[in-house]
Amino acid sequence: MAGGQLNVLSTLDQAKTQWYHFMAIVIAGMGFFTDAYDLFCISLVTKLLGRIYYTDDSKDTPGALPPNVSAAVTGVALCGTLAGQLFFGWLGDKLGRKSVYGFTLILMVVCSVASGLSFGSSAKGVVSTLCFFRFWLGFGIGGDYPLSATIMSEYANKRTRGAFIAAVFAMQGFGILFGAIVALAVSAGFRHAYPAPSYSDNHAASLVPQADYVWRIILMSTI
Template identity: 40%
Template sequence: MGLFTDAYDLFCIPPIMRLIGRVYYGDVDDPKKRYQVPIAITSAMVAIALLGAVIGQLVFGHLGDRMGRRRVLAWCGNWRDYPLSATIMSEFANRRTRGGFIAAVFSMQGFGILASSTVTMAICAIFDAASHSSYEKTPKDADWAWRLILLIGSIPAGLTFYWRMKMPETARYTALVEHNVLQAVNDVRNVLDLPLRNEELPPYPSPLDYPFFSRAFFRRHGRDLFSSAISWFLVDVVFYSTTLVLSQLNDQYLPKKENMNAYQDAYNVARFQALLAICSTIPGYFATVLFIDHIGRVKIQIMGFFFMAIALFAMGIPYFSYWYDHSDRGFLFLYGFTFFFSNFGPNTTTFIVPAELFPARFRSTCHGISGAFGKIGAIVGSIGFYWASQQNEENDHSNAKRITAGLVILGGACIVGVIMTRLFTHETMGRSLDDNENDHVA
């Protein structure tokens, strides 16, 4: 539910910005800027949200190793619970199906996208029917509509809090970090609802004797941490650019703003997102769930980066010469293709691998660091590409060339992701978490 809420919050932004643009910027004299939220405001909003995610993942990831996974998860929210959600799932799952279970947790983002779009469409349809005027460009109640869409996102967060309070602590944390083996046995017994004698608990290694900031840590785990962080950085540069920016390019596929009121405009944006989720995003997530424990994390991550690069090059290189003047389905297919292989690829695997690579004492902290680097990449990608694609609005050809360059750069980032994954990422398929403990004790 934390990942569900995360996606709900993120993907309600594009249609909400349409409503805000109508309410607050409908009286702008320049027809090209009318109904559009200024780029400085949009960039600041996105940057603040993502910066909060960076800080939250670092703080709550570290606290998850210091105070316990369940305790911290119970009172942290959506983006901040990446390290806790992944770590808890990895520590409850077994080696044969662990990747699929963690991927299933992450796949809830797809349903969050769908829920966000569905709620937005429903609210816009209700408000539109009640406005009694299909020709009114900015209905008076539009200022309430976008607030209500955001408010509904608090419902799953509230339900999540109750369920999280009922969760037991993971046995691996209790035994390996708190050194309370008896409590770990009791927790396992409660989770499995089976009788379990104390002597049946497998032997655990001695606790690690080196701190996080030490040569021993970086000698033993530095490569893994670098690999997880740089891969997440690269995929989020691409993923958030395409999520928050390329949606702006698809205005050519939607009805013109001038022919709709505020609710109809936001409704069409939400419908486009819902169709993309059903046809591309959700299938990509579940392809990972099905194949992650058969193909492996490294192969799926390399494959995803590679096909994302192919799609971005196919969109970017001919954009000025072809796509700019041809609003056909080919561009939309490539757009959806990018999202499919992002989720059947590095967007999901970067969430899984850090939860498996590191010993229990550092697992949540290292996942939080990796995720924080990802959100830094999101800031770089979304804001940088957004500014690049919005400059010189009076010169459409210059904008098209700039978008071409941006798409090609994103494709290049995916190629770098292929290389980095091949050189630095360790495969964790079929490997128990206890193997990592044993590897680093001697």
């Protein structure tokens, strides 16, 4: 049994670069792309959450999330990521990396949509729901992150392994950049569709009801 596995690994190491290698780069790279998007777009969303849910029209400055709330919203996914790495790393060795990798992707998609649909009758309710789904999103990311690199390293041959893994990791930067582009595009689109005066000109009229959709679209755009 062990000899057969070694023969398979030796064959993969000596195999020529073929189409399935590039397909593996795309599949694993999209995992890193969505991981980076989901983890880093929240820093932009927190600004919108503070403006929408924590604005007091009696004050001269727009609202912002309290420091403890901002830390919770930003960091809860990272806590889930740590737990997910430990759990899915173990599960991938038990059940096989491909099947577990597919499950982590499904979990990420479901939790991304659920994060954008966060609900509550108050600001605390919305933030609490968002934190709940962001934790499980991070849990899925924690499994996706190491499995993507491992799958890519197993598929690549010895000569191109370093370049292929570097290409997969490079997708993180594109994910961060895409998150910023999506946030700017969605914000600009809503500003054009629903024009409003600045906060300094009119506190109450500066925040249109449709603004609540902006951060939700940003969170769900990863799918």
